[in-house]
Amino acid sequence: MASERGSVELVNVTKMFGDMVAVDSMNLSIEPGEFLSLLGPSGCGKTTTLRMLAGFEQPDAGHIRVNGQEVQNVPSYKREVNTVFQHYALFPHMTVAENVAYGLKQSGTPKSEIATRVAEALDMVQMSKLAERRPRQMSGGQQQRVAVARALVNRPSVLLLDEPLGALDRKLREEMQIELKLLQSRLGITFVFVTHDQEEAMSMSDRIAIMLDGHIEQLGDPETVYEHPSSAFVAGxxxxxxxxxxxxxxxxxxxxxxxxxxxxxxxxxxxxxxxxxxxxxxxxxxxxxxxxxxxxxxxxxxxxxxxxxxxxxxxxxxxxxxxxxxxxxxxxxxxxxxxxxxxxxxxxxxxxxxxxxxxxxxxxxxxxx
Ligand SMILES: Nc1ncnc2c1ncn2[C@@H]1O[C@H](COP(=O)(O)OP(=O)(O)O)[C@@H](O)[C@H]1O
Ligand SMILES: [Mg+2]
The missing domain is CATH 2.40.50.100 (RNA polymerase II/Efflux pump adaptor protein, barrel-sandwich hybrid domain)
Structure with a gap:
């Protein structure tokens, strides 16, 4: 059963925008510690699915469970999930350390604990040495690492990543793919990773949910979806x-x-x-x-x-x-x-x-x- 920390479950989850069905009675069960990618063309409902997991959107129907607990009525900040976006949205006037500490300060975490956790999070993404830099003094890849640290500092059981490497050039993107995958296996945190790039999904994921028009067309490990596509859409x-x-x-x-x-x-x-x-x-x-x-x-x-x-x-x-x-x-x-x-x-x-x-x-x- 999905009562373990790090599990995610969607049961018949539907999201409408007006008459438009963005997510169509979707079912998905993610194991603790799994690296699962939502892959599909633009507009197929990846971001909407992620936003419902994060609590930024409410489903019109269905159930969402995180760590085995129903979260539909739990506000975003009380869910044990954190999100990394494509545009890292760091505060330009703050240092790296201040950016990472921001959320903890807002929630009134004691100062000494903030210092420990910020150091720990920066260490995870190998950014300890740049703690006093400001965002504009860093490359895109470094800024994205800080954004990941800012999410990890909350010690989430599930990390949601929405096209986090989309703004990076190809070479850096490939390096960051390896780095993020290593980080994920080291920490054992569940990653729900959104991408429209099939090579990225293939190289990083334990399993891939290939989405089309708000539903999952096929769910499987990279080898299976490549060797045994369940439809012509997946094959293409x-x-x-x-x-x-x-x-x-x-x-x-x-x-x-x-x-x-x-x-x-x-x-x-x-x-x-x-x-x-x-x-x-x-x-x-x-x-x-x-x-x-x-x-x-x-x-x-x-x-x-x-x-x-x-x-x-x-x-x-x-x-x-x-x-x-x-x-x-x-x-x-x-x-x-x-x-x-x-x-x-x-x-x-x-x-x-x-x-x-x-x-x-x-x-x-x-x-x-
Ligand atoms: N806030 C919104 N209002 C209206 N329509 C939306 C909104 N957010 C997303 N949509 C629509 O829902 C569908 C799914 O969008 P989205 O989840 O962003 O897709 P993806 O991330 O896969 O590109 C798209 O047709 C999109 O235009
Ligand atoms: Mg999107």
């Missing part, structure tokens, strides 16, 4: 996929352009004759100069783009009217040149097959660009 949002629209057959699908897909692991059962989406990941497509002598899913293509990404090469190959993305390890001997004719093949067990809900078709197409 986590990692990348090449999608074809078509019609389900007994052993796969026929795409609208005539490409036949043999699939041995349909993620959903799609009845024969119904609209289907077939998907193949770029790294599952193999290129060759010679026509493969056996197997299914073999098409002729022309290389129309090559990009270098360090250890992998990304090809855009054109099959008939459409472009496919193909990723090959640099170590592979075959290096077709621009304009070359090649064969593309992929194994039936690499084909995902989904029923085509309208939303999925739209999302899938958006991801092809």
């Amino acid at each position: 949002f986590i990692g990348r996929n090449n999608f074809w629209q078509g019609t389900a057959t007994d052993n796969g699908a026929v795409a609208d352009d005539g490409t036949v897909f043999v699939a041995t692991r349909p993620e959903e059962h799609v009845p024969t004759g119904q609209d289907a989406l077939a998907a193949v990941r770029p790294e599952s497509i193999h290129l060759s100069h010679e026509q493969p002598q056996q197997g299914s899913n073999i098409v002729r293509a022309r290389v129309s783009g090559i990009s270098h990404f360090g250890d992998v090469l990304q090809y855009v190959v054109t099959v008939g009217e459409r472009d496919l993305l193909v990723l090959s390890p640099r170590s592979l001997a075959l290096r077709p040149a621009l304009g070359d004719e090649v064969w593309c093949s992929w194994a039936p067990e690499e084909v995902y097959l989904f029923s085509a809900r309208q939303a999925d078709v739209v999302m899938a197409e958006a991801h092809l660009d």
